Amino acid sequence: MKPGVLRGYSKGLKKVHEAGATTEYSYRIVFQEFLRSLFSKEYNVRIIHEPSRETFGAPDFKISTETGIIGYIETKVPNVDLHRLPKRDKSQIKRYSERLDNFILTNYRDFILYQRGEKVEEVSLLDEDFNLIESNVDKFNRLIQRFLSFTVPKIKDPEELAYILAKRAMILKDVVLENMNEDEQLQYLYQAFKEHLMSGMKKSEFADAYAQTVVYGLFMARFMIEGQLTRENVAFRGVPKSLRVVHEIFKYIASDLPDYLEWILEELIAILNNVDVEELKRRFHFGNGEFDPFLHFYETFLAEYSPNLRKSKGVYYTPIPVVEFIVNSVDEILKEKFGKRLQDDGVTILDPATGTGTFLAGVLDRIHRNIKGTLFQLYLKERLLNNIYGFEILISPYLVAHLKLSMVLNQWGIKLKDDERFKIYLTNALDLMRERGQAGLFERALDKESEEADRVKKETKIFVVIGNPPYESKKIEESWGSELLKEYLHGLSVEQEKNKGVIQDYYIGFIRFAQWKIDQNGKGIVGFITNNSYLDGIIHRRMRQSLMESFDEIYILNLHGNANRGEQDDNVFKIKQGVAIALFVKLREGKHKAEECKIYYYSIVHDAGKTTREEKYEFLRNKSWKTVEWKELEPKEPYYFFVPKDLSLEGEYSKFPKLDEIFEVYSSGVETGKDSALVAFSKEDLEPVIRDILNPKVSTAQLREKYDIESTSGWRFEERRAKIVGTPMKPSNFKKLAYRPFDWRWVYYEPKILRRAHFKVMKHFLADMNIGIVTERIVPKMRLLWDAVFVVDTISELHLTGSKSYIFPLYLYSDDGKTRRPNLKPEFLEELRKRYGEITPEDFLYYAYAVLHDPKYRKRYAEFLKFDFPRIPLYEGETFKRYRDIGEELVKLHLMKVDFPVEPKLVGDDLTVEKVKYDGKDCVAINKTTKLCGIPPEVWEYTIGGYRVIEKYLKGRKGRKLSLDELEHIYKVVEILRRTIGLVKELEAIEPKF
Structure with a gap:
């Protein structure tokens, strides 16, 4: 490089600086001339400069040759430290440096070169003057030489291509989101998507959909177009016209794009022009057994592009062994029960959650194996293209599905014409199109797509519904689909109606939709893999009954894998929620009694130990509907469980009175809405928070930032704050709260701000002395042993005994708090007096509390304790007295009404709780240097509400330094639990008599 070029550059910048320049643009003309002098003639390089940038998105300079893009340069003002950029600039540079292969950042004096996301060179060419x-x-x-000589070898590996495209898609998404408010065309597309596809679509979701559409549309074009891609041929030949929606988006690409979009589009085209197309096609061949190249590509892309997207949308792509098991089983059932095969006339097939088309590809493969020779092409053109349907709401997997199925056909020597397509529609399976007025071309394309999809939803007779519905545990919005779901709510109690959100989970919506379609046809099959919670969930009982009324035979293959329940076996997906395959078979039209349906069940997990993912895949490879050793179940009302249950003691247990039949008044516990701000370890900790909330001079935004208070569902x-702001702080509102077993905290009990205060019940603990039993109605399935009971003499929190705790006060106080009466139903009190003479309400509470702690009771009635309030057996007089006496001791212990000296056994002096770990013998470490000793294993393992009591208390104080009071409290609880264990052994020794 000639020294004169560098000196000229130095001189030019000095001149601009002396003229009083303050913006980076003032220096950019000198810099552009410097770049031209550096290498444009010698290296035949083109320098493209964005002269006046109002929008944010494109780097300042693009350096390219006739054969492609070399790299990019971004400039900042000379006085800025490139290592200490302002927040906005820092975010921008992070985006460029991590997602562009060859990128220079400069402030005209200092230069940093990034290649493939790594900083590789840095130099200061000029000083501050x-x-x-x-x-x-x-x-x-x-x-400069390293920048200019950078080349990307021909891309041959699909995984590498997915990674590279994901990096650029991230940039595209960001620039669309940052500029869409000012871009009329993007606003038009966004509004069209909201009106026609996803009514609640956020701008960020649109930017994501747009970015993935462009990337996957270009990816599809790479397979469709011979030779080099250009904006023009991509727009008009890269996407089949039959895919109307995407075709209209790509017509926009051929128009005069704003700079912030044009540069990244050209970058994407350059990348795809650097692909070894023939090698790529070879690698995307479906000849490798269970390997789905498109699925692998898409998952690799998603892992880099947005790891959280899959989780947020509940998108988990189905392993091939699962797909093959379901498809093969459906084909066998068709043959055995209906005398048909998948390819036969009248066998219409729908995947309502198509994803990348894995199930439909599996259907095509099975049919191709059923039909030998050239006959398949005839079946395809005249029957299958009209009989196979799919719905997909996310545009990128929708595109991948179309491309995948086209490539599957190509492998068999079949090519679709430009006006031919599979009937996979871009639509929400659980909603219908709404009436609209005038529309533009893009909206008309969406409308046409929606009209055809709605015709399938409402009118087309479907014989087979297969697939893997989404795992998004989010409530389905008010829609046609949510109306269908009301079938699963009929007959539920008021309390269960409150929890109907569980029924409005997406996977349940898809099961209901599939059921409705088969009912509409009069006969048919559903083959789904889904969340398995509906198999034995109490809230799902009407759902199970409804399915039994529609279908004649139901086959459940329980694949388990529920880490949330503590199951040790692997999941067939990489998720924590257990799953099951269901085959629902309808042989005759109309509904019938639930008892007429035959239920068959098989569990893939046995007592032999952990079942690995590969072992489950091997089972699915080697089995199908015909060869699984199904066990017939006999589900009975009212629960109709789809899993084996030992209910042989139901007649005995159901004779005992249930807690909600014993107590008049009860409710679930207090729910604040934001425990981390509204619940504290001490009154002194809570007071400043409440003072700020009540202070009108403190803004809601300040409170959010200071206390991390966000609104929730x-x-x-x-x-809530608006109802109390400006009012004086009331000392009487600070109340002790039974937060967790033996863990009392403080709450500002003001119903106006609490999410659920349950004042009608909690007021009976505020008026004067009271006592109450706390338990659960439905115990989470992960809990292997029932332990959901505690006793309180204060108001209690929702999760005191686990997932959802209910409190049953012993007394009800008058509004003035001067009088009280027992909260026991009169008829039950009368029954007690007939049996036991004059006993007090306390006598019964002590007795019931002891019964609920008896290991014999917990074991004998374990199955029933999982799905309703406990029932209390009424033993004969002497047995009643023995339980009552032990129960009184337990209550006094658990309310900490018994005094005894304790001596903490401490090793170390740092009482900050960091990581809690028990050594299995005697000590629990709370950090690297300190242990609390003198805690026997049986005490450490003692649980209430599914949690180890001592461990829960310590973990609840993570990051805090234990006070002396807290330390002594822990050792009091250790002694209380030790005594509790002794009393429980006494209970176990009693032989109850009725």
């Missing part, structure tokens, strides 16, 4: 630093000239020359912080 723009004088040339002679000693760094050679280093600068090396940086059913609790809008701004609205």
